Amino acid sequence: MTFKQAAVLAPVSFFLGILFISFNVDHKLLWGELTEGVIADGFSFYSTFYNSPPAIKALLHGMIGVGVLGLASKLNQWDDSALFFDGSSLGVYIFAIAVYVAVIVPTLKTVVVPLEEEMLADRIEAVRVLSAANVIIMICLGLILALQASPQPPLLVKV
Secondary structure: OOHHHHHHHHHHHHHHHHHHHHHHHHHHHHHOOOOHHHHHHHHHHHHHHHOOOHHHHHHHHHHHHHHHHHHHHHHHHOOHHHHHHHHHHHHHHHHHHHHHHHHHHHHHHHHHOOOOOOOHHHHHHHHHHHHHHHHHHHHHHHHHHHHHHOOHHHHHOOO
8 A cells, every 4th residue: 555545545444433423313303213312312412512621623625635645645646547447535524624614514514503593403403404404414425435446447457
């Protein structure tokens, strides 16, 4: 494994670990029965993330940057395998970042610090949207892992 490969796999695995922890709450909110306890657990769990110290938020955003730089540096080879697998991985990674910026950040603010006109039903819907966005990002990160494992067999077969 090269340093470039590690610069991709480390952030993806790191974020998958965080999202698998979140999945304990997310699956109850998305597919389970919505009870007051489940909703309170969701609010409490995401409030903890929102109120985390700035150093933790900086670490998360730094890991996002490491992943982007790792994928961009792997594209530097400019062969067919790099263009297909690493280019696709970069596109999926950018999509996951877009979901994070466009959905998770504003929705997290709605869940934790609601406006005066927002009712409890709005907060419940927001926490469910947040859970769905986490699942979408988990799928994207899993796809990146699959794409990063895929280039090896085509390189071994010489036609």
